Amino acid sequence: MKSFRENSRKLSVFFSHSTEEEDNLTRFNTEDVAIAETPLTLSISRDDEQQRERVNLLRAQFDTPFGSLPGKALLGMQSTWVNYTTLQQLAYYREALQTGANAFTIDQTIHALYLLYEKEAGELKWKIGVRAESYQHDGVQRLGDSLIEDRYLNVFPSVQLSQSLGEVSTLSGSYSYRIDRPIFRQINPYLSFDDPLNVRTGNPFLQPQFAHRVELSYQAQFPNDKVAVSVFGHQINNTIQRIAAEQGDRVLLTYTNIGTNRRVGATLFYGTSPTAWLQLNQSAAVYHDAFRDPREALLRFSSNTTYNARLEQVVSLKSGWKLQLQEYYYAPARGIQETKPHRFYANLAIRKTSKDKRLSVSLQATDVFGTQNIIETTITPDLELRRELVYQFQRVGVNVSYKLME
Template identity: 30%
Template sequence: MRTFFLLVFLFVTTLNINAQNAGGKAKITGRVTDAVSKQPVDYATVSIFKQGSASPFNGLSTDPKGDFSLNNIPAGDYRLTIDFLGYKKHVVEHVIVGNGGTVALGIVALEPIQNQLKGVEIVAKAPVIENRIDKMVYNAQNDLTAQSGAAIDVLKKVPQVTVDIDGNVELQGNANIRFLINGKPSSIFGASLADALQAIPGSQIKSIEVITSPGAKYDAAGTGGIINIILKDSKVQGINGSVNLTAGTRQENGSFNLNARKGNFGVNAFFSGNAQLNTTVLTTNNRSSADGQGNITRLFQKGSSDSKRSGYQSGLSLNWDITPKDVLTAAVGFDHFGNHNNGLTNQQESITDASSNLITNLLSLRNSDSRFNAYATDYSLAYKKNFKKEGQSLEVLFTSSYSKNTAKYSQTQDYLNNDRETTGIRGNNPGNDRETNISIDYTHPITKSFTIEGGAKAVIENLTNTTVTDTLLSGNYVNNAEQTYGFNYKRNIYAGYLSVSTSLFNNFLDVKAGLRSEYTTTKSNLAGVLIPGYNTFAPSAVISHKLSPTQSIKLSYSYRIERPDYGEINPFFNISDPKNISTGNPNLKPEKSNTFELGYNKSFDGGANIYVGSFYRHNTDDIQQYTTRYDLLTINGKDYTNVLLNQRANLGTQATLGGNIFASVPVTKKLNLRTNIFLAQRSNKAPGLDSIKAFQYRFNLNASYQFPGNFMAEAFGNYNSSSRTLQGTRPHFFFYTMAVRKQFWDKKASIGLVANNAFSQYINQESTTKGPGFNQASIRQLPFRSFGITLSYKFGKLEFSKDKEKDGHDEGGNNMPSEPSGR
């Protein structure tokens, strides 16, 4: 806390210093029109350069009237450029700015390009990383090595995000993240996050938005923040599309996109699929436990497991500009993913007394099989109304997501050194998850520098599933009635919010603050599960200041909660390994979090960029995985001996102080280096458990080089440190990727080669778990090495015209959905 308040003090001091030096700044104004029709050109890009510099230090887009105003410009000699698709770039040399006042350029006429463009793609290439006031954006489509894998591989390169080898994602060291697709929720994430992220090919991802301190407009769910995956889309006139294919030794994926737009109506369709080929993982577990009477039980397990993953995504969206100010969008999507694991494990379980005398020594062979499948259908209908007053808008959104999930397992144990009968069990857990969201958002600018936003939202979620368990008796499976039951879980959330945005002290500070209220009701049909309704007030605020046209600083605060999801509350017992059983906890309470952030960003003339941020987060009712050992565990009438039971629980408090450093440096015109460093000090305090302090860090480096002839090479390496948990340690890991790509046919086609961990077959993960009466050491060997080839082709005819781009679209014409009422 002392460190945090010191940072706040430095921030306030910096504001005072800059307030004293803020005088003397000027502004540049003008209006952009079509040289032929004399009509205003809205959303033209205006950029300002220092003389001799190749990179702009400030810029904006023209408003619906074609007007622009560049503020807080220091005295100097500048070059101004104005650009828009379908027009020749207009350059104004030697714009002389004095101390204070206004430089009025008047009307700037853009000349239309008369020649029709056929078979040519024009792309305004954004930087790989964009740091905005409320989010950080990773533009995956501009990253070579990200295109060959799945979404989980793309996330490994996103600043502030950590992904372990098993696909578990953390944002600023917190795993409780709200995931969205195109700004909308999907029930597919509630079934199995790691599998869902494995099913989205990287070639289908346009960008990933990271929002660590969401405002009042967003749902309060997700103490770690929000990750929004933006899929590729287009609003360019004409018919165009792309095909991407990757074939490899470990995983394969492909995607197809088709866009068609004529006038004010557009259609987008896509299909993408991903498959992880059979992978054999080697595991070793060594456990020692005491029963309190001097007897020591040792369990040694060594085996291998074959695993496969596959999935697909498909979608169709329709966009209709009813009028220049009324837009209707409808979309439907069909998604699927699944995994299959089967393996053999040799087991030795021995018991010795206090004098080290052997009491029993049991050898067995366990054969296990588990499968998981999820199918989801997502619907959405959105309407946006822009009023005559600039910035005034109304948005209404309806989304419905339905998923059907099935988890199955079976296991048998053959005993090798006695005549015990083969034992076994199998379980089947089909379930449905339906979630409906209805929201309305209204934005009203009172003045040019003061805006009010408000809205309401209802979330209706209904989980139903059935557990059927059979026990192997005398060679036949017989239904176990005590482990066969149904589970229904209903949760409704009713929310409202109000926020204001304003500029203070003559545009010296930009401030956005708001309050969100969410009332949650929960019902379950399980005996003993009673969760009363509760209300959550979630305040948020962000203060930002431009120290200069190329650097800014911001301070933010947010209050958030984490409601347990489908997998955490489902009481289904997975007994595929009778010595390591896992289940959900329907009595989980929501986790609550207060987060403070301080960030600084600076860009340089040569194109370099650096971001330095720090944060402090304090969680109560912290949700953590907890492992308990039982000499004898009875589950619905069935006894299991020497068992570790794994489930989530609310375990006290967690406080994290951390920082993130991101830098992108163009060493030469052809060589670019990019790095991201994450560090965090975490402390956990849980009643009945030891308090721990743990330090963890992540470091990665990306290097890209542009050779002549449209040939590019890239390399990426990532290291994640090990860290302590409440009950042991998590493993460290290191991986690296190398890729080359050649573009041809006027950059419409490309071919690439990709290699992951080319010089090492396995990633070895060593972890420990301990608790009252037991210690366990585990080693997992994951085959991570792979080689692949990627093919890409873009087709179609593009027609450019000065159609008005609506709010919510980026400069390239792609959908940039905001999240009404915080989905």
């Protein structure tokens, strides 16, 4: 990132590139199974997948006084280019069903322009913003020579007000309109086999979900403590949900858009520094979902109430390093056709920042106790499917960053 200042004006330019690759090989052992007269003869014995993701991001921001008006404006642009590629080779038990290697590639381009104006009037602060965003993606699948395209332009407004209530407390309110696009696995049309008769696939025609969000919050800041409480309401249109369907002898899990999800909830945060070398943060959230869709047969469950909590301990060491431990808990939750039990995991990190704040080094470990096994149950009027998924969430990473100019 580079920054250039001129009096009260500031120009910041940021660029990043990331690449992630993943290989998955699934084999099914049927040595002791007589499959000749079973539905397994139509299924696979091997699934070999290679996935690659490349992301380039360019962002420029310009902070400046807003002409002769009081207040400050932030003008910005951001462009993101994403390429996903998946190669897949399936081996079927029946020779006549064999197919060649398949490839699915999708290129996403997002260009955004945004303007944020902020002003203070005594104890009242307010911000008003607008973001215009152009999106397009082009996807190609080798088998069948199918082409998938989508293009749209959206405008997202936002408003935030905050009022000081004395020296230590603040009352805030906000409204925003946001977009959440489906992730790659939700649109990838490949068939992925959990076992020969249970299949997952994405929906390449899945649309993004849009949310109107309203929040009211109260914060109090003391010398060694901070408290924050908020209540919120979300109207989520085109909600993305996972559904199941029977296809002959198989069960197919995929994704669809439903009408709406109305979510209401509350959050609580408390942070304290009992000593100069220890920081303790605790937060919790509870919310209720109400799902609505004209296709009532899709809604095995029409509501969901759940909660989650996070604990964080930060220890400042004499050498300038900081040790950070985070624990997460998620209570049982459900979508329109699936339920998930509670889960817990913990992350560990150690980090250090140089005295001039330019160089930062960190070592991070996720799911340090290996507790992130996932159990999902999918229920429709015609079937009930319980799956236990064991993923490798335990990872170790090193991050080094340096600010060239500020």
